[in-house]
Amino acid sequence: METIVDEPQWLRTASWLGCPLAGAALGWFLQSISGWVVSLSWVPFKGPFQLVSDIPRPWGAIAGIGAGLVLGLLFAGVWAHERLIVKVTPSRITLLKEGRTRAFEAELEAVFFDGKELVLLAADGRELVREKADVDRQAVAKALLDHGHPWRDEPPTVK
Secondary structure, three states, X not given: OOEXXXXXXHHHHHHHHHHHHHHHHXXXXXXXXXXXXXXXXXOOOHHHHHHHHOOOOOHHHHXXXXXXXXXXXXXXXXXXXXXXXXXXXXXXXXXXXXXEEEEEOOOEEEXXXXXXXXXXXXXXXXXXXXXXXXXXXXXXXXXXXXXXXXXXXXXXXXX
């Protein structure tokens, strides 16, 4: 039996819907205030705002919304690409991130979080992996303990 620890489905769905919508709203907002920003004497770098405010309506709003939508989709894609998925069985811990799959079947001394990084130590004390992870710590701990892996709540002291 395998236990998979990943971001909740609602968060994955919300990122693919929310990021593009937020980007589109931000694109519309920036386009709609560009004329006002250009009129302010104290604002540096007016050039980009002037360029945007010179686009005739409704094309400026459409371009702002479209650019924001694309940037939001790109952000959601980066988010999905960089998330860590942890799969645990009694004999293996598999980490999936950035299109790479790394499986660890070695005898482990400890598995723990060091700050925001998931760390696996081999029985001989070597660090097998240190991976930035925003996964639920309790879910990782439960999965590892349920499958008999040596989970630690704190990093071990240096020998």
